[in-house]
Amino acid sequence: MASQPKGQGIDITSLSMQQLSQIKKQFEDELTHLSNSFTQLRAAQVKFRECLRSIELGVSGKVEGKPILVPLTASLYVPGTLADTDNVIVDVGTGFYVEKHERCYGILRSKVEDLAVNLKALEKILQEKNDGLRMIEDVLRQKVISSGTNSSTS
Template sequence: MATPSGQTVNVHDLDVPQLADVRKQLEDELAHLTNSFAQLNQAQAKFRACIENVAEISPNNAGKTILVPLTNSLYVPGKLADPENVIVDVGTGYYVEKTRTQATAHYTAKVAYLRSNLATLEETLQKKRDNLNYVTNILQGKLQAQAQAKA
């Protein structure tokens, strides 16, 4: 295990309170990473939904009534004037007009980017879980040794 100064410390050399602190830190990191993983999964699902929504638009839909989102929960009726072009949210409140093909490519790239980040994050989560299990086993062993020494 590495310390903030970059030195490596053998966890077997730590006493029970120090091991408990390391365990708590690993649990906190694991909770944060798990939350981040869930948020990335949600974002990926939203981008996939965008791909499906763009695919549903066709030239036959011109002039049809649609619901236009103003916020996450507020929609107003509108008419589809140009089915070949869509407005794409490119982040931080900026919107760009793109063709349906460009919009699909944009969202497909976002999904692929998130997929690679999710794979990396999943590996990190597994390493953190393994570290937590390792530290927990050492802590339990030391606690049992202390209990036997007292008995």
């Protein structure tokens, strides 16, 4: 199989209906995978934003000494009291913990910004894949119509 120079495509109108169907299936699988990745990245970004907000609003002098719920797992909380709002440990993801100070804010902000860049790039790829899928579907539809016309005139 000869390789084509990068950036050159093939004329999809010259492909058989079976080949177009296979390419369509491949595009649909890629779109499903990319959409799932997009959803997971968006969820991670929301989680980091909520973490930032929680630190900025929830770990302040106003809550010192007041009852709070302390997470032990994702779904298990126990009552507690925040004794010192300046000395808390924050989970910044993937098992890394940082004391609450500007470095913590910087790490979380950086993660939110990095995810925004990745989401924007992924969104562009998703759009390109959707456009490609629509083009393949159009050509496939035309081939089905023309094969139906050819068989009825024979």
